[in-house]
Amino acid sequence: VSATLRSERIALDPPLPAALRRDVEQGVYYCSDLIADARVDRAAGAWIELDLLGVSDAELSDLTRVVRDWVERTVASSLAYEDTIAREWGRPEAGFRATPEQVLASADLHSMGEGLVAYGPRLASVFGALRELWDRLAAEVGATPLVLPAVATLEHMQRCDFLRQFPQLLSFVTHFREDFGVIDRYAEACRRGDTESACAPPAQDMSSFRRMLRPAICYHVYPCFEGEQLAGDLRLVHAWGDCFRYESRNTTGLDRLFDFRMYEVVALGSADAVHRWRSGMMERVVERFEALGLPGRLKTSNDPFFVSGSVLKSTFQRAHDLKYELEVPFPNREGHLAVASFNEHQDFFASRFGITTRDGEVASSGCSAFGLDRILAALLVHHGTDVNAWPAPTRQTLGLNT
Numbered sequence: 001v002s003a004t005l006r007s008e009r010i011a012l013d014p015p016l017p018a019a020l021r022r023d024v025e026q027g028v029y030y031c032s033d034l035i036a037d038a039r040v041d042r043a044a045g046a047w048i049e050l051d052l053l054g055v056s057d058a059e060l061s062d063l064t065r066v067v068r069d070w071v072e073r074t075v076a077s078s079l080a081y082e083d084t085i086a087r088e089w090g091r092p093e094a095g096f097r098a099t100p101e102q103v104l105a106s107a108d109l110h111s112m113g114e115g116l117v118a119y120g121p122r123l124a125s126v127f128g129a130l131r132e133l134w135d136r137l138a139a140e141v142g143a144t145p146l147v148l149p150a151v152a153t154l155e156h157m158q159r160c161d162f163l164r165q166f167p168q169l170l171s172f173v174t175h176f177r178e179d180f181g182v183i184d185r186y187a188e189a190c191r192r193g194d195t196e197s198a199c200a201p202p203a204q205d206m207s208s209f210r211r212m213l214r215p216a217i218c219y220h221v222y223p224c225f226e227g228e229q230l231a232g233d234l235r236l237v238h239a240w241g242d243c244f245r246y247e248s249r250n251t252t253g254l255d256r257l258f259d260f261r262m263y264e265v266v267a268l269g270s271a272d273a274v275h276r277w278r279s280g281m282m283e284r285v286v287e288r289f290e291a292l293g294l295p296g297r298l299k300t301s302n303d304p305f306f307v308s309g310s311v312l313k314s315t316f317q318r319a320h321d322l323k324y325e326l327e328v329p330f331p332n333r334e335g336h337l338a339v340a341s342f343n344e345h346q347d348f349f350a351s352r353f354g355i356t357t358r359d360g361e362v363a364s365s366g367c368s369a370f371g372l373d374r375i376l377a378a379l380l381v382h383h384g385t386d387v388n389a390w391p392a393p394t395r396q397t398l399g400l401n402t
């Protein structure tokens with residue numbers, strides 16, 4: 001049975017502050033799984049429009065109340081401010097060569113389900129070239145590679161304090177209980193072609209959840225240095241791989257995936273050394289984006305935390321300029337796509353993992369994270385879907401000329 005879709009506009013009074021419009025539009029999905037789509041009045045913040053799945057009039061008034069309460073709490077608990085732009089380069093007015101829809105329609109891009117994409121040979125080689133570009137940069141700054149698992153234990157993520165801050169993003173990993181009764185019954189149902197049991201095994205047949213898919217790379221770096229005293233002023237490592245964030249209905253093209261690829265360079269050292277490293281890293285990365293022919297800007301930012309059902313902007317990160325994002329102009333609602341971030345964690349992780357500096361003090365850490373799929377998406381919309389026709393400097397920067 002296909003549920004009927006109805007659109008409802010909820011007036012917001014007082015209007016939503018500009019700085020919260022995007023977070024509310026993306027966070028409102030977590031109010032109810034009946035919300036199929038959401039639009040916030042970007043111009044004035046006076047309404048939020050919801051496309052609802054099979055909602056009766058009675059349910060509608062409940063849902064309206066839930067959404068209004070949530071928006072109210074979010075506004076009350078957030079500091080609404082405008083991010084500051086630290087730097088801007090390139091010619092954003094140069095225009096786009098392809099739409100995100102054209103990118104998605106590329107014959108070399110295969111959808112493997114919602115938020116899951118595969119690249120065929122042509123895009124895979126660009127993807128590989130992009131990874132090698134960051135490999136060269138990582139080597140240039142003196143980072144050494146690590147190979148890390150894509151799964152993290154919940155004990156580990158709890159130790160990193162991730163679980164309470166971003167519960168909406170978690171994806172748990174489970175398996176069957178060790179019980180041949182359970183396992184054989186499942187195998188038998190699958191053998192019969194029973195799609196229902198194959199796709200939704202009963203919860204009581206599964207073991208309890210002790211693991212999750214990693215949401216970022218750097219969480220696994222700290223345990224590798226647990227209890228260590230650093231020999232030098234700064235220790236740099238790099239790693240890349242798939243990261244997973246459940247983004248509800250926000251999952252779109254290459255720019256918002258469930259399974260996306262991240263490249264990270266992670267720094268451990270004295271507070272001063274990490275801070276200087278991050279500034280230098282931003283310089284080098286901006287140079288690379290210029291060489292790729294991608295305009296952009298660096299701006300202060302912060303991660304919206306979800307606490308007791310509302311989005312809380314991290315005033316802490318903001319107050320200390322702990323997060324910068326690199327944004328590239330992109331034909332989406334925001335007009336920009338965040339393709340990389342530069343973060344300082346102060347002693348947050350090092351204190352949890354007993355990592356100390358050469359001088360015996362609790363170390364600081366920082367990371368710079370690149371969203372490889374997003375950078376690929378940015379290249380495709382700016383330079384077009386025909387990789388062979390990309391500007392010579394872009395191809396040269398990626399080593400695609402050979």
Ligand code: 5GP
Pocket residue numbers: 216245247254255256257258260261262338339340341369370371372373374
């Ligand atoms: P952060 O840890 O700063 O939130 O994310 C680091 C980088 O990962 C972002 O700058 C972005 O490029 C990439 N990223 C984060 N979320 C997504 C997503 O949902 N899809 C894709 N493709 N990339 C993402």
Ligand code: ZN
Pocket residue numbers: 216217218219264343367368369
């Ligand atoms: Zn990180």
